[in-house]
Amino acid sequence: MVLDVRGLTMDFGGLRAVDQVDLQVNEGEIVALIGPNGAGKTTFFNCVTGMYVPTAGTVTIARPGTDARQITRMRPHLITAQGLARTFQNIRLFPEMTVLENVMIGRDCRLSAGILGAIMRNKKTVAEEKQVVLDSYAMLEIVGIGRWANETAKNLPYGAQRRLEIARALATEPFLLLLDEPAAGMNPQETRDLVALIRRLRTDHQLSIFLIEHDMSLVMTLSERIYVMDYGKLIAVGDPGEVRRDPSVIKAYLGEDVSA
Amino acid sequence: MSSQATTQPQPGRYLAYAWRSLLVSIWFAILTFPIIVIRANTITGTITWRWHNIGWIVGGTFVGSWIWRYFLERKRAGAEATMGPLRQRLAAARAVVTQAARRPAVARGGIAALLLLVVAFPFVGGMYQTNIMTTALLYVVLGLGLNIIIGLGGMLHIGYIAFYALGAYSYALLNLHFGLNFWLALPVGALVGGLFSLAIGIPVLRLRGDYLAIVTLAFAEITRLVLENWSSLTFGTAGIRNIPRPAIAGIRLTLPQTTTFVYFIMILMVVLTIFVVNRLENSRIGRQFVAMKEDFIACQAMGVNIARTKLAALGLGGMWAGLAGVVFAARTTFINPASFTVWESIIVLCTVVLGGMGSIPGVITGALVLILVPEYLRAFAQFRMLLFGAVLVTMMVFRPGGLIQKRRRAYTISAQEKQVAAEIGDPGIQG
Ligand SMILES: Nc1ncnc2c1ncn2[C@@H]1O[C@H](COP(=O)(O)OP(=O)(O)OP(=O)(O)O)[C@@H](O)[C@H]1O
Ligand SMILES: [Mg+2]
Numbered sequence: 001m002v003l004d005v006r007g008l009t010m011d012f013g014g015l016r017a018v019d020q021v022d023l024q025v026n027e028g029e030i031v032a033l034i035g036p037n038g039a040g041k042t043t044f045f046n047c048v049t050g051m052y053v054p055t056a057g058t059v060t061i062a063r064p065g066t067d068a069r070q071i072t073r074m075r076p077h078l079i080t081a082q083g084l085a086r087t088f089q090n091i092r093l094f095p096e097m098t099v100l101e102n103v104m105i106g107r108d109c110r111l112s113a114g115i116l117g118a119i120m121r122n123k124k125t126v127a128e129e130k131q132v133v134l135d136s137y138a139m140l141e142i143v144g145i146g147r148w149a150n151e152t153a154k155n156l157p158y159g160a161q162r163r164l165e166i167a168r169a170l171a172t173e174p175f176l177l178l179l180d181e182p183a184a185g186m187n188p189q190e191t192r193d194l195v196a197l198i199r200r201l202r203t204d205h206q207l208s209i210f211l212i213e214h215d216m217s218l219v220m221t222l223s224e225r226i227y228v229m230d231y232g233k234l235i236a237v238g239d240p241g242e243v244r245r246d247p248s249v250i251k252a253y254l255g256e257d258v259s260a
Numbered sequence: 261m262s263s264q265a266t267t268q269p270q271p272g273r274y275l276a277y278a279w280r281s282l283l284v285s286i287w288f289a290i291l292t293f294p295i296i297v298i299r300a301n302t303i304t305g306t307i308t309w310r311w312h313n314i315g316w317i318v319g320g321t322f323v324g325s326w327i328w329r330y331f332l333e334r335k336r337a338g339a340e341a342t343m344g345p346l347r348q349r350l351a352a353a354r355a356v357v358t359q360a361a362r363r364p365a366v367a368r369g370g371i372a373a374l375l376l377l378v379v380a381f382p383f384v385g386g387m388y389q390t391n392i393m394t395t396a397l398l399y400v401v402l403g404l405g406l407n408i409i410i411g412l413g414g415m416l417h418i419g420y421i422a423f424y425a426l427g428a429y430s431y432a433l434l435n436l437h438f439g440l441n442f443w444l445a446l447p448v449g450a451l452v453g454g455l456f457s458l459a460i461g462i463p464v465l466r467l468r469g470d471y472l473a474i475v476t477l478a479f480a481e482i483t484r485l486v487l488e489n490w491s492s493l494t495f496g497t498a499g500i501r502n503i504p505r506p507a508i509a510g511i512r513l514t515l516p517q518t519t520t521f522v523y524f525i526m527i528l529m530v531v532l533t534i535f536v537v538n539r540l541e542n543s544r545i546g547r548q549f550v551a552m553k554e555d556f557i558a559c560q561a562m563g564v565n566i567a568r569t570k571l572a573a574l575g576l577g578g579m580w581a582g583l584a585g586v587v588f589a590a591r592t593t594f595i596n597p598a599s600f601t602v603w604e605s606i607i608v609l610c611t612v613v614l615g616g617m618g619s620i621p622g623v624i625t626g627a628l629v630l631i632l633v634p635e636y637l638r639a640f641a642q643f644r645m646l647l648f649g650a651v652l653v654t655m656m657v658f659r660p661g662g663l664i665q666k667r668r669r670a671y672t673i674s675a676q677e678k679q680v681a682a683e684i685g686d687p688g689i690q691g
Contacts, residue, residue: 080563094554098668105551109563118543133671141681150670172563
């Protein structure tokens with residue numbers, strides 16, 4: 001088990017956005033979290049990645065082959081260094097930096113150069129910087145946007161921006177990748193390419209993947225297990241077939257096409 | 261405002277501008293009426309009506325407003341796409357210059373010429389010019405230092421001058437009480453500037469934008485008030501006199517010689533600053549600064565320690581102010597709190613904004629322009645503030661990135677390395 005969340009609760013004033021959620025992701029699994037708008041999915045992500053401090057509950061992670069450790073209340077940059085990396089629902093790139101530099105920031109937590117090294121430009125720092133450029137470029141090739149390496153990030157086409165976010169997350173060397181609506185705003189062809197990319201990431205890079213998604217066809221084809229949230233509570237868990245038939249899910253999604 | 265994307269303003273549009281400009285000028289006439297038209301003589305108890313002034317106001321505002329609108333419209337229409345002949349020629353000239361600068365012989369020649377100019381300046385220009393230039397160079401160092409905090413780190417710091425003051429006072433006081441000489445005071449000043457910058461950084465780590473601006477502004481004022489009122493230590497508003505000028509052991513320099521000497525100290529300091537800032541900028545640290553400025557949430561989510569990055573920017577920025585402060589104290593030989601008002605902070609801030617945030621040549625240009633132009637325009641002294649404001653507003657509207665805008669660095673990846681990376685990669689997005 002790479003991620004084990006127990007009784008996670010998050011209150012915003014009087015609003016309980018996430019209510020006693022238990023959720024597990026196993027090694028090498030692709031797990032989806034779905035639910036209507038405002039169900040609390042993004043908030044759940046933010047609690048797991050340390051962006052919010054949860055009101056209650058625990059988050060435990062285990063990099064495959066190592067001991068489990070609790071990361072509740074750890075600061076976000078430390079959680080990322082532990083091996084959890086995420087993308088954002090509303091793309092959050094560094095818009096004025098180049099595509100390559102965006103990924104280089106993802107490498108940052110694996111680097112050691114300090115202020116003195118930067119000024120002296122000693123051998124170690126120079127070698128490290130050179131390696132960062134190559135590693136980051138390799139990440140761009142993995143997601144297929146290498147040709148735009150020196151382009152300003154904000155000038156990328158939309159689909160490529162989403163891919164850049166994934167490349168940047170990969171650069172942190174995660175074992176668990178959290179994707180918040182990676183297909184949002186993509187056309188059917190782009191979505192199909194994305195599904196292929198996510199599958200390939202899992203097999204080639206031994207990743208476990210946990211994603212939030214509204215695109216039901218993507219969720220149903222890609223994920224092995226699905227968690228369904230509504231009003232902050234988990235209302236169903238199971239494989240795509242089970243979830244699709246679950247009456248409470250159908251009720252929550254009333255009017256939305258679950259069978260697609 | 262209409263958002264029709266016409267490439268060239270049409271005749272009908274000029275009429276529309278004229279109408280709006282007329283309204284603006286009438287409004288302005290009403291606003292300024294009490295001060296421009298009425299003049300009350302309190303001694304004789306009479307009022308003079310200066311109606312002719314209203315003509316100037318209305319006419320001036322009308323023309324000004326019309327020109328403003330014209331340029332604003334052109335900017336909105338994407339004047340870049342349809343370059344006028346002047347712009348075209350400028351662009352062509354720029355291309356020629358950048359082409360030439362790439363040739364090593366030309367680049368070497370350029371550097372030699374600059375070096376010659378810099379070295380010859382005090383001997384050709386005389387003491388007065390050298391002094392002015394030294395002041396400008398102090399502001400270059402201040403600008404480059406603040407640029408680390410604002411231009412790279414994106415923290416709107418308005419209290420920067422406080423560290424300058426602390427640097428100056430550290431030299432003055434340590435010299436007074438312990439006879440510390442100028443050369444030893446330099447690192448001490450830098451250390452004091454950096455440490456104080458860190459010290460106020462820690463409590464404001466969570467603040468951003470306007471809140472940070474207000475707190476740092478307050479900090480600068482508090483520093484000045486402490487310097488003013490803690491008379492037993494700082495001699496209050498009377499200040500500290502007879503601070504020794506920089507000297508080389510054993511050699512007595514005349515006043516003109518010292519002026520030249522300080523000028524060269526400042527040149528060296530500017531070179532050192534450029535060197536260090538440039539290296540910081542093109543390193544992991546500089547990258548962290550810029551990423552933090554662009555999106556601090558994404559930045560921390562990607563594993564960057566925001567608190568440490570902020571403190572690094574503040575500390576590194578504060579050091580330069582402390583360093584410059586020591587030179588300032590040694591050069592003027594007299595300091596008091598009046599030299600370190602918030603207004604000075606604003607000027608340094610303006611050099612960064614005007615020149616181009618995050619761009620080293622930009623900040624240097626900004627500092628030279630902002631300090632030298634007013635010196636040579638003494639005749640307009642009373643309109644200085646007005647011109648200052650007008651220039652800044654115009655800049656913000658028409659060239660928000662500053663005079664010389666920062667370009668991100670492009671990295672080269674060899675074909676062979678690309679090949680290696682491509683083999684593990686995705687065919688990717690076509691098109
Ligand atoms: N920082 C916050 N402060 C206060 N309330 C918040 C905050 N963030 C989220 N909420 C509230 O928590 C609830 C859950 O929001 P959340 O963004 O997690 O939903 P979601 O499931 O991601 O929805 P969507 O599918 O639209 O992205 C909403 O009612 C939202 O208004
Ligand atoms: Mg969401």
